[in-house]
Amino acid sequence: MPHHSSLLSLLLMVTTNAIVVTTNAIVVLTTLRASGASCLRRTTPRVCMLAVAGSKDLLKAARDGNVHALESVLADGTDLTAEDVGSMALHVASGMGHASFVQGLLDAGVAPTTVEKGVTALHSAAFKNRVAVVQTLLAAGADPDAAQESDGSTALLEAAVAGHKDVVKTLLAAGADPDKGLSAKPLPSAAIKNRVEVLELLLAAGADPNEAETDGSTALLKAVAMGHTAAARALVEAGADPNLTRSADPVTALHYAAYGGFDEVVDMLLAAGADPAAEDADGASPLQYALSQSGHARAADALLRSSASSVPLDAESELRIEDYFCT
Numbered sequence: 001m002p003h004h005s006s007l008l009s010l011l012l013m014v015t016t017n018a019i020v021v022t023t024n025a026i027v028v029l030t031t032l033r034a035s036g037a038s039c040l041r042r043t044t045p046r047v048c049m050l051a052v053a054g055s056k057d058l059l060k061a062a063r064d065g066n067v068h069a070l071e072s073v074l075a076d077g078t079d080l081t082a083e084d085v086g087s088m089a090l091h092v093a094s095g096m097g098h099a100s101f102v103q104g105l106l107d108a109g110v111a112p113t114t115v116e117k118g119v120t121a122l123h124s125a126a127f128k129n130r131v132a133v134v135q136t137l138l139a140a141g142a143d144p145d146a147a148q149e150s151d152g153s154t155a156l157l158e159a160a161v162a163g164h165k166d167v168v169k170t171l172l173a174a175g176a177d178p179d180k181g182l183s184a185k186p187l188p189s190a191a192i193k194n195r196v197e198v199l200e201l202l203l204a205a206g207a208d209p210n211e212a213e214t215d216g217s218t219a220l221l222k223a224v225a226m227g228h229t230a231a232a233r234a235l236v237e238a239g240a241d242p243n244l245t246r247s248a249d250p251v252t253a254l255h256y257a258a259y260g261g262f263d264e265v266v267d268m269l270l271a272a273g274a275d276p277a278a279e280d281a282d283g284a285s286p287l288q289y290a291l292s293q294s295g296h297a298r299a300a301d302a303l304l305r306s307s308a309s310s311v312p313l314d315a316e317s318e319l320r321i322e323d324y325f326c327t
Contacts, residue, residue: 055085062089062105065098074108086110094121094137097130102137112142118149126155126171129164134171144176152182161189165197178207183214191219191235194228199235209240216247224253224269227262232269242274252278258286258303261296266303276306 058080061069070089073080080086090110093101102121106112113120122142125133134155138144147154156176159167161184172178178186187207190198199219203209212218220240223231232253236242242253254274257265266286270276276286290300 055088058085058089059092062092062098062101063096065093065096065101067100067104070101070104070108074104079109080105081109081111084116087114087116090114090121091116091119091124094130094133095124095128097125097128097133099130099132099136102133106136106140112137112140113146115149120146120155122146122155123148123153123158126164126167127158127162129159129162129167131164131166131170134167138170138174144171144174145180147180147182151184153184154180154186157181157184157186157189160186160195160198160202161193163190163193163195163198165195165201168198168201172201172205178202178205179211181213185211185213187211188213188217188219188222191228191231192222192226194223194226194231196230196234199231203234203238209235209238210244212244212247216245216249218244220244220253221246221256224262224265225256225260227257227260227265229262229264229268232265236268236272242269242272243278245278249281250278251280252286254278254286255280255284255289258290258296258299259293261290261293261299263298263302266290266299270302270306276303 057069058073060066061073080089086105086108087110090102090105090112091114093105112122120142122134122137122144123146124130125137144156145154154176156168156171156178157180159171180186181189187199187202187209188211190202209220210218218240220232220235220242221244223235245252252274254266254269254276255278256262257269274286279285285303287300287303290296290303
């Protein structure tokens with residue numbers, strides 16, 4: 001009679017029931033999702049077992065950057081391109097900044113353009129400021145203009161909004177489009193965060209200072225609305241039009257600056273040709289915006305000294321002028 005230990009040490013595969021039995025695990029393949037079924041059809045039992053039971057170990061190795069663990073998996077003849085395990089490992093290692101591990105996965109045939117949850121590994125690396133990984137992925141053929149499935153964001157936009165100038169520089173050198181984006185674009189996204197160095201890199205690479213996002217917001221409108229003087233100056237010097245408005249809202253950058261009491265920005269915009277007589281949807285001028293807020297005397301004064309003094313004012317605005325300058 002055979003010994004039970006001998007039986008347990010054998011690898012028994014019963015293909016009729018699609019059950020794999022080993023000493024340590026029983027995997028019922030018929031209960032797996034569709035990818036498990038494809039694993040059974042296309043790969044050896046050993047690769048199937050890795051995809052089903054060993055993926056956590058590989059992902060842990062990717063998280064830790066354990067190249068030796070990866071080499072061990074590959075030495076066993078495992079094909080990481082057979083299932084999504086290699087793809088997931090690439091994203092994890094990219095986000096963690098493990099360039100050597102990423103290179104090992106790429107050398108093993110994992111595609112640099114692989115997508116997980118709507119994003120590429122390049123997105124993950126760019127967002128986390130992993131410069132070496134970004135360089136590795138680009139050298140392997142990653143698309144610098146690949147867009148997220150959800151909102152069309154590129155890796156360049158992810159880096160720009162976070163202020164990762166070295167990643168931005170690397171992506172631009174690889175040919176990334178400085179104006180690409182759907183609901184958001186790199187330049188306005190950097191402007192609202194006052195990422196001045198990133199703005200300068202984008203503008204030097206040919207970004208359009210007047211490019212608007214889908215809601216009509218330009219980089220200058222966003223910078224001024226937040227009171228970011230340095231960002232606004234960089235944009236104006238690059239040729240941003242101070243009189244552009246959002247498509248559905250005729251409020252200019254000067255309106256925003258006046259309302260916020262951003263005195264230096266008001267002066268800069270007026271010097272750049274901003275129209276002090278511009279009106280919003282209700283007919284209000286930048287001067288009226290300044291007068292609507294307490295403590296914005298200097299902004300109001302700058303506007304009064306411009307041609308805005310010819311703008312008709314309502315009685316309430318005239319009383320506010322007296323409060324500011326006549327008491």
